[in-house]
Amino acid sequence: MNISLGITKTIHDWLFSVMPEGLASITEMVLIAAVYLGVFAVFGLYLVLLERKVAAWFQLRMGPNRVGFKGLLQTLADALKLVSKELTGTEKADKFLYNLAPYFVIISALMALAVFPFTQEFQAFDINIGIFFLIAISSIGVIGILLGGWSSNNKFALIGAMRSGVQTISYELSVGLSLLTMVLITGSLQLSEIVEVQKNGWLIVQGHIPAVIAFMIFMIAGTAETNRAPFDMVEAESELGAGFHTEYSGMKFAYFFLAEFINMFIISAIATTMFFGGWLSPFGITESLPWLGVFWFLGKTLVIVILMMWFRWTFPRLRIDQLLTLEWKYLLPINLVNIVVMAFIVWQNLIIQL
Amino acid sequence: MTNEALQNLIGPWFPNPDDDKVSDVVETIESEEDSDLSSNKSEDIAKPSEIVNPSLLEFSEEESQFLNILVQPEQLHALMTQLKSNQETNFDYLYCLSGVDWGAELGIVYHLESTTHRHRIVVKVKTADRENPTFDTVSNIWKTADFHEREVFDFFGVKFNNHPNLKYLFLTEDWEGYPLRKDYVDEINMVIK
Amino acid sequence: MSYFSNIYNGIKSLLTGMSVTGKVFLNARKGTITQQYPENRETLKMFDRFRGEVVMPHDEDNEHRCTGCQKCEIACPNGSIEIIWDRVVNPETGKKKKEIDQHIYHLGLCTMCSLCIEACPTDAIVWAQNYENSVYDRSFLTKVLNQPGSKLMDGVED
């Protein structure tokens, strides 16, 4: 545990004083998990609101503005509605897998949040294989989608799920390789260390050209990973209706929905950490106020989130074979060349350091 | 091509066996290929016989802006094939296919246009058999006829021989009656003024 | 080489597309075309010719111009107009004259084709610019256009 806030310290000491050590640490973990869950559930809802607002601004509309001040409570109301809705499903669905699928998706999304350093001192789980963990976790979600699509006993859902499988397996490579390119500079997989390295300049500056290429590839592949337009083959509204979650309703649908937005946040957060210096302020302008790191981190992440939304509301959707062409004929070869170039740059010490 | 020229060209394709000038129908259809001869020939045929129609086809221009050809159901397919394939007529565009309930008879009206010569013609076919009206399909000549004939089948109950997929297109499978026929009655859904 | 020019042209076209939506995004505040109904009810004005519903104008003496000629009823394609009429003896002249009892208009059947208004020889019925036609029960859509106790305006003949 790496949170050294006054209040967490107090709780930590108190927990260890009233119960045995093992129980106390488990209780502490559960508490932290609960806090993360609560905070990010609400945060995810506001991401949905942000998406709807941003979409509206792209589309000459106003977006939700009736519930609460300027529509701020809109998605909370939606969530309330979804909770109260009846859970419907198909008769011949594989009940166990059908019910399991949404939890797979949402849990894998939330798990990934644990490793992000929001500031220097605010990180739930500083694992030394952070990047590896993120890549691993983010591909578990697709199992949930596959399960959900397959077990709903609906052909549209099945097509959606199969597309998702193909898509995630392919784009996983590019996500991994583009991050690997950056790891060549940092020399560490640990997220906190990666941010430390960037005190000499953000990695996108340090790695200059190959880093920019890696960032572009990461954004494309990351968008594909989260199944968002222009890579929303999985849902493909005009083709498959609702895709893999056709047969889900109420809260189970909400899990899928929320997971999509948390995944988007995760991809943006990885991009922020790997390319834009995480919680570091630009040129160190707020170095004396370490708590502003949260602000910088979220600010940078939201900018990238809005960039992803910009993609979504501008581009048409790819076809499934073009999706694979893009990955295997363009992104992957470029990525491999890019790694070699980056290795050369690191070897020759051509990194730009401020 | 003018209507008159069309009539002179098409008429001799199906000579009337009652008309003593030409006797064998099949032979003329086969020997039809060189149409330069036929146009000359048709003038000779058409003029003298006022009472007996020299052709199995009935031509008329009354009450219509196009040349109308009334054809017997037996000759329909042969005529249509000729109209499409003959280089001078070349009616390659079937722009309207309508079923009509003439009261005693059921019929189909084909509106044809040539995209090369830009002349238009109307072909009509009728049958008095209201119970089981059947015509040959033209869907193998013009692909658009596929759906149009299915529409006629839905609403007039006219069946088409050799149609590739003759089943209800608009109506449900268990629909009774043929809605666009004049004698169709539906007391619930039809508002009659 | 076409491989790289493909990539270049592709990215360029994507950026061009993003510039269009981006421009709209930056002008989102004033570019919005959404109408805030029902908040803008006061300012929302229909055009003069807007076909909202058929009404029969009455003057201050509660007089209308409908002679009961039924031309509108015949012109209507959907049977949305029914006229109940009677012959009434005019006490002054002693002549029998057609007079409407009820001019019934079924808004629920109306397709706003304007044929009745074109057919009316005395301009007794006109379009109202009322656009809020939804009601809680279908029966409210059947309206009697002439007000109770109303009379035919003097001098209106068809």
Next chain:
Amino acid sequence: MDTTRVNSNFKSEEYFINMGPQHPATHGVLRLLLTIDGEIIKKVEPDLGYIHRSIEKMCERDSYQQIVHLTDRMDYLSSHINNEAVCLTVENALELEVPERVKVIRTIIGELTRIASHCLWWGVMGMDVGALTTYFYGFRDREMVNDIFEETCGARLTMNYNIPGGLMYDIHPNFIQRTKDFVAHFKTKIPEYDKLLTGNVIFQKRMKGVGILSKEDAISFGASGPVGRGSGYSCDVRKHHPYSALDKVTFNESLKTAGDSLARYEVRIMEMWESLSIIEQLIDNIPEGDYKVATKAVIKLPKGEYYQKVEAARGELGVYVISTGTKNPYRLKFRSPGFSNISLLNHIAVGGKIGDLVASMATLDIVVPDIDR
């Protein structure tokens, strides 16, 4: 698409999917029965009739004035042109010469309708290939046309403005200015459409070489409008059989020879330019005169058969009237462009992916009430 390379140990099985009647891409209540092998379409069988109202039967009991308003409800996106078709049929049958003013106004309004219809199509087209924003941009411009219509005709969708013998009312005094404003506005917007969608690499890849329709097939299937012209088949009724004031204007027939989805798309974009040019030629030269000629209250067509075709937004709309001399038509048949166009869907979609089906169906620009008359 090459199925021979599939390992013979695994058997692939075709399966059916019901696309519609409630489906986002079918633009209404159209049901497509798809036979699919994996993602590849093997067969498309449209099932129609979910909103069939039997307008042809209703016409047999209605007077000619009443028939006009029913045509609004066929292809509701080009209702003015549908109205015009019936009016022209009646006027030709009665040998009624309408004033020049009427002809010019009808042409202007017809072209405005075409632009409005193509605007909506463009928006929906974008949405079908996944670019949702286009929908709103298309509607923004269509609303301007609708405002013009509402001011003059009193309605935005089912206008019933043309009547046999002319127009229902004269144009509104603001009509000319508003139309000019719109033309100026829309000229800046079509390049924006091109930037946003036409040039987009993803869009190009999605459309190019997809849903190919050869010229011979286009004619054989009775394709008309932009679908036929995308295949290089010169089928513009406005050129070949000009009606109203269309013989007084110069315009190019938009033709593309590729026959794929992109060609059909480009033809529509070109048509918007051409329509703008037609409007510009006419808007300053609306002759003075009456806006209608008096017809009898009960129109009786002389005994006979009448056929009139016009170029609606989706293609060739034909009206075939058989009159027995009474006040109602004996038989009235609408040759709707959508019905012929949907019949070729199977032909162009087979062998493509599900995404291709949706994209090529969007370029056919299907309006279901037009198919289910």
